[in-house]
Amino acid sequence: MRVLLSTYGSRGDLEPLVGLAARLRELGTEVRVCAPPDEDFAQRLAGVGVPLVPVGRSARALTKAAPPSSSMPERAAALIAAQFEAVAAAAEGCDALVATGMMPAAAGALSVAEKLGIPSVSVTFQQLTLPSPHRRPLEYAGRPFPPEVTDNRVLWDLDAESINALFGAALNTNRASAGMPPVDDVRDYVIGDRPWLATDPVLDPWRETPDLDVVQTGAWVAPDTRPLPPGLEAFLAAGAPPVYAGFGSMPMHAAADAAQVAVEAIRAQGRRAVVLRGWAGLDPRDERDDCFVVGEVNQQALFGRVAAVVHHGGAGTTTTATRSGAPQVVVPQAADQPYWAGRVADLGIGAAHDGPTPTVESLSAALRTALAAETRDRAAAVAATIRHDGTTTAARLLLDAVGRGR
Template identity: 55%
Template sequence: MRVLLSASGTRGDIEPALGLSLALREFGAQVRVCAPPDFAGRCAELAVPLVPMGPPIPALRGARASPADLLDYADRWPAAQFDTIPAAAAGCDAIIATGITEIAARSAAEGLGIHYRYASYQPTSLPSPHHPPMPRMPGDQPAPAAIGNRLQWEIDALGWNAQFGAALNSGRATLGLPPVANVRDHVVTDRPWLAADPILGPWPDSPGLDVVQTGAWIVPDERPLPAELESFLDAGTPPVYIGFGSMRVPNGIAQVGIEAARAHNRRVLLSRGWAELALVDDLSDCMAVGEVNHQALFTRVAAVMHHGGAGTTTTAARAGVPQVVVPQMMDQPYWAHRVTDLGVGTACESPAPDLASLSAALDTALSSTTRDRAKAIAGMVRTDGAALAAKLLTDAIS
């Protein structure tokens, strides 16, 4: 069996696709991944063949990327997919598409006459009367509560058509395929996969979609922590981890987070991330790190303060560590609410919280009640989501 996985976005979007790639390989499949060229190194680490798709994305990093940059990148993305995916999928038995800007994969599968499956990493990108669509771009505000979920999803479909309709149908024409009237429903299909944990991100039964929830797709990480980091962890009480991954976070958030942790007599481990966060002084109670093994690290910290990405939320939940979520965009408010609802942490409403609100959030996260609840939930989080998806695909193709 030969499978092509198409993925777009940042590290949190690519890593689950690599998790599925490794699981499929265990089932004897030959797998290749279409993704931005920025992830060539990560794919090489895992020996997963990469077919580079689209331009590099350094311009989207951190504070240097404006909403206009992001919108322009998204607008150009379908053409890059049509230029890459049909050729990359030649000889394959299936294409798996992930992410909310995967526009060309189903058309490529249709043109080749092979199996197609769409997978979402969060419930909020799948239409349901039980939740509204997630904001799609930085700065987008949720619709007023008076607008019901059904109407919001109708508006969401119009947005997909406006942004991607011309590009999709132009690409389909080059493949000799008829035009599509509803871009979102064409991409998602009526039987998508939901690669999110059923405890953390449950799917409420919804008419029109037969969602198959596999659990999150995780790459097991066996890398040791750097020696300097090990020394810091061993030198005192467990620190508060502060990191926002690939998010463009407001200026000053690192300082406020450090001050809030210090107000609770906690040390700080600051992840630089794409925002290039920096320490505010040279005191020994704080350390800054780059990309490290979160699966190993999170079991050794007192709390994880983060942006609420699906991957970070799941990794922290698996580690049984309390969370403070400061959501910035897209599905992150959803995960912030889930963390709060489950009692494994709390969230800040503002993407730029002040010292008082972050301190209050840490009060909750560092309490014994939250710590005990986080440990209890950790034992319920599935670890076999990628293996389940690999078996489903193998059975479907067989």
Template identity: 55%
Template sequence: MRILLSTYGSRGDVEPLAALGAALQAHGVEARVSAPGDEEFGALLARAGVPLAPAFAPVREWAKEMINRSRSASPEDRARLISGQAAEIVARQYAALSAAAEGCDAVVAFGLFPSCAAARLVAEQRGMRYMLGTFCPIWLPSPHNRPHEYPGHPLPAGVTDNRLLWEMDIRTKNALFGEAINGHRASLGLSPVQDVRDYVYGDRVLLACDPTLGPWPGSDLIDAVQTGAFILPDERPLPDGLKAFLDAGPRPVYVGFGSIAVARDAGAAAIDAIRAKGLRTVLAHGWAELGLIDDRDDCFAVGEINQQALFGRVAAVIHHGGAGTTAAAAQAGAPQVIVPQIGDQPYWARRAAELGIGAAHDGPVPTARSLSEALETALAPEAGARASSIAGRIRTDGAGAAARLLIELLDRTSR
């Protein structure tokens, strides 16, 4: 049995698939991951022992270009940019996945919507089993949550019926992605689909997030199965310099914003807020390229690091609210300050606040004052106690549960 796992996104999209690929291989399934061919992802998948089949392009520079092109654009221009990029992604990713899927029995797709559409097309053409996966409940049609709002397609003011909003979401996705998907279908001699969302979502969706952090109440609008987050075990030791820094004083506060290009002074604001409380800082450069503001010995900068080992030794974690970082901090019992930027990050910020394990920062651009106020909440004894309690409830077997589910589904359909 061979399964292709596909994604196009940042580290938060790739690392979970490395975990799922490793879990599948532990069950005797041949798994490969199609992901951006950035060097860091190649190293990540090699560490997991899962083969990499590069996607249509590396993602780091591509993401920066898209951010720069959309930064000053109007909502209508951003919508046109999304549609134009969707056509390119569907075509180029289809070609990449056609090669990657050679000999595979199924494809499980995560990441950008047009990338998943390409995976569905490849599965359809090859007669393979297809399944969509997602890392957050908000992307799934449900009467319990509103759909994501896209540029140029705002949700109507005053409408509180989520079912009606999800009906509107079908039209939005058709408007943004329909031409890209059906244009490529036409090039393959296939008839158009009327509902591209239903086409990409498929019959059943794999929800790969922790049920305590992101509970799924169920929905009659979609069939979804929740397995828990896909966590790749990390046995790498912390660098000697970082270990010496951690040992030299009280627990520091970790600051990292991953691949999100927050304001350049975000790192400085965080350091000022942390210093004002008499604490030390571990600052992650990340794709945001945050840097130290001086050479004082109360700050230590790191590159890509074993978060599982580090988060157990910090007083709090300040981050952007990616699903993976949120889960890693929660698993380590570290209180969180989440500064949400885009996508599902506001959801994870709200959940951290609702669970009492940290604070949701008000707005995407942090200042020393705003972070100081949020840290006050996260560093309170009750938040620490609550974070320690929640840590014991975070599932660590999500990848294994998903692997077993996929094997069962494939065995059932092959009979």
């Protein structure tokens, strides 16, 4: 059996697919992954024996470029065209396709599966793209909702209109070139009849809605067996557990300031610091021996050995920190990150920073909450409730669906 996993986005969009790919391979399935051509993506997949089929531009380069929101339809058109080309070639001979990542990329990949007659499933790693009367949708840059509209159902209708305006023409142009009928509602097409929500039900509880049959599999996490760098091991062993600070693949426009603010706030609590460079290139430019700067690192191994985790609130980092039992401070930057910050605060396993730009004072206040004994006790208790079978559940569902189709 052969399965194609398709995504386009940041490291947080790729990492869950690494977990699912590894589990599928353990079950004897041939797997390939269509994703941006970033070197660290290819290396991460190679580590689990899965080839990367490159599609589109480098995700890191696109993130750093920070193009204006007005260019979104043009970028979506290029991305959808790349999906039709790369995914079509990669999907030949496949028995199933799993699509996730940015909305236009998923729409392109699912269209290819439809054209080839391959069973497909749409997956999201956060529930905020799934229409629900219980909450409002995320706003697209440059397309704010009218402030006077507060009814969630109306807002979701406006969300569908925005998605059609941004991506509909590009998708249907490519579908027409492939001899396929147009899609009237891009969002509904991508979500499908039975979308998968690959998140933990404790950390991200889905409230049932009569209009959507959601399958919550649990989070997809790949066991990471990479050792920590020797220098980091020595730093950890040289004193009390430090506080980790990192913002993953977020651009962070004032990266140097953010790093220095984090280090000073951590020092104010009498703690040492471990700083992740990430895509923002965080560098506190500090020569004191109570601060250690790392590049790529095994977060699963590291988070269990720190006093707290300061991060941007990506779904993957939030899940890893929660599983590890480390208290958290979430400094949300964009998109779904304020939601994850709220979940951390609601569960009592850390603090949600107010806004994307911390000061020494504001981050210090959040750290005091995270480092409190009751927060650590609560974080340990919640960690014990988090599921670890997400990739197994998803792999079995996928293989069973293919088997039934045959």
